[in-house]
Amino acid sequence: MKYLRWDETLFRDPDVFDPDYLPEEYLYRESQLSRLKANLKPAIRKSRPVSTLCLGPPATGKTTAIKLLFNELKEFEDVICVYVNCQIINSKQQAFAKIFEKVYGYSLPSYGTPFLKVYSNIMKKVVGEEKVLVVALDDLNFLLDDLVVNEIIYALLKAHEEVEGVKIGVIGIATDIKLTARLDERTGSIFHPDEIFFSPYGRDEIRDILNSRAKLGFYPDVLTSDALEMITDLTFESTDLRMGLYLLKMSGLEAEKRASTKIEIEDVDRVSEGGKKVFLRKLLGALSEDERLLLREIYSRDNLTSGELYEEFKEKMKMGYTKFYEMLNKLETIKLIDTRFDQKKRGRTRTIIKRYNSEVVLNALKDN
Ligand SMILES: Nc1ncnc2c1ncn2[C@@H]1O[C@H](COP(=O)(O)OP(=O)(O)O)[C@@H](O)[C@H]1O
Numbered sequence: 051m052k053y054l055r056w057d058e059t060l061f062r063d064p065d066v067f068d069p070d071y072l073p074e075e076y077l078y079r080e081s082q083l084s085r086l087k088a089n090l091k092p093a094i095r096k097s098r099p100v101s102t103l104c105l106g107p108p109a110t111g112k113t114t115a116i117k118l119l120f121n122e123l124k125e126f127e128d129v130i131c132v133y134v135n136c137q138i139i140n141s142k143q144q145a146f147a148k149i150f151e152k153v154y155g156y157s158l159p160s161y162g163t164p165f166l167k168v169y170s171n172i173m174k175k176v177v178g179e180e181k182v183l184v185v186a187l188d189d190l191n192f193l194l195d196d197l198v199v200n201e202i203i204y205a206l207l208k209a210h211e212e213v214e215g216v217k218i219g220v221i222g223i224a225t226d227i228k229l230t231a232r233l234d235e236r237t238g239s240i241f242h243p244d245e246i247f248f249s250p251y252g253r254d255e256i257r258d259i260l261n262s263r264a265k266l267g268f269y270p271d272v273l274t275s276d277a278l279e280m281i282t283d284l285t286f287e288s289t290d291l292r293m294g295l296y297l298l299k300m301s302g303l304e305a306e307k308r309a310s311t312k313i314e315i316e317d318v319d320r321v322s323e324g325g326k327k328v329f330l331r332k333l334l335g336a337l338s339e340d341e342r343l344l345l346r347e348i349y350s351r352d353n354l355t356s357g358e359l360y361e362e363f364k365e366k367m368k369m370g371y372t373k374f375y376e377m378l379n380k381l382e383t384i385k386l387i388d389t390r391f392d393q394k395k396r397g398r399t400r401t402i403i404k405r406y407n408s409e410v411v412l413n414a415l416k417d418n
């Protein structure tokens with residue numbers, strides 16, 4: 051086995067696994083992206099963009115979609131894109147301070163400027179310079195106060211009537227599918243967003259997304275396909291893509307800790323404390339009672355060969371070699387164990403290798 055040298059690392063770029071990293075490859079979201087793009091397109095022709103709501107569970111790529119499009123829009127000087135993270139604001143004042151900052155390029159004094167002054171200064175500049183303003187309100191559902199949600203959206207869209215020639219588009223983003231139910235009559239009458247849904251990813255989609263990220267973050271061939279499959283399963287179970295990104299990074303660090311040039315299942319296993327129980331439970335669920343007994347036998351012992359195991363098992367279970375052999379193969383196929391032919395020993399006997407930590411498997415067998 052090759053070992054990592056002191057000055058070697060598995061990471062081509064560790065930042066790739068941070069949740070706020072903007073991926074070069076944004077997969078399986080073509081329809082959402084093109085609809086958003088179509089809604090924003092009027093902005094580059096100095097018209098009003100179509101107001102939009104992006105809705106879907108966490109980690110379905112909503113923020114990523116907006117950030118990617120805002121990046122693309124940077125080349126159009128007449129479009130000012132403002133990204134407002136509603137997780138860190140809680141008033142209309144704070145939202146508009148953020149917009150002011152983007153429009154003017156400097157921030158307001160931390161307190162004291164009346165809202166109307168901030169508002170009219172923003173509009174003055176937008177109209178005066180013939181710009182189009184696009185405001186993304188991300189994680190709107192974090193604004194607990196309905197009044198604040200309504201005030202912000204209303205103030206933005208009402209500007210058309212109050213200031214001549216102003217062009218503003220609003221993109222709301224939320225996990226709450228029923229967000230529009232939180233709008234009051236006044237706001238609802240001027241905000242008719244095009245709703246774009248971001249559905250949860252399927253297992254294969256998760257694998258492809260994680261794999262594409264791993265290719266950017268790790269050197270070639272670092273991530274073994276077993277490790278990728280395991281991370282995919284854990285991620286799918288958790289329904290959160292961020293869990294997968296986290297596991298990729300942590301298992302990379304774990305592999306480095308043991309100076310391995312590859313990330314193996316044992317690395318994932320070690321970092322996925324909570325997650326691995328879920329993963330194992332799923333595997334064990336596919337086993338018959340006999341197979342579970344065999345697995346328990348294997349994980350209760352060390353350095354076992356298939357010959358020795360058979361000798362013990364045939365006594366206990368009154369079972370022929372063929373049946374035993376099939377069961378062993380199954381455990382290997384679903385990757386609970388590995389077996390290796392031993393050069394020094396004759397015949398069909400194989401050395402059995404555990405793929406998991408014994409304690410974890412024995413505990414999972416007990417719980418199951
Ligand atoms: N389709 C995708 N392709 C590549 N990466 C994705 C995709 N969807 C989500 N991600 C990644 O998953 C993480 C969560 O996505 P994010 O856009 O923040 O989701 P949301 O805003 O819906 O909660 C980010 O790191 C993002 O890069």
Ligand SMILES: [Mg+2]
Nearest residue numbers: 112113114188
């Ligand atoms: Mg988000």
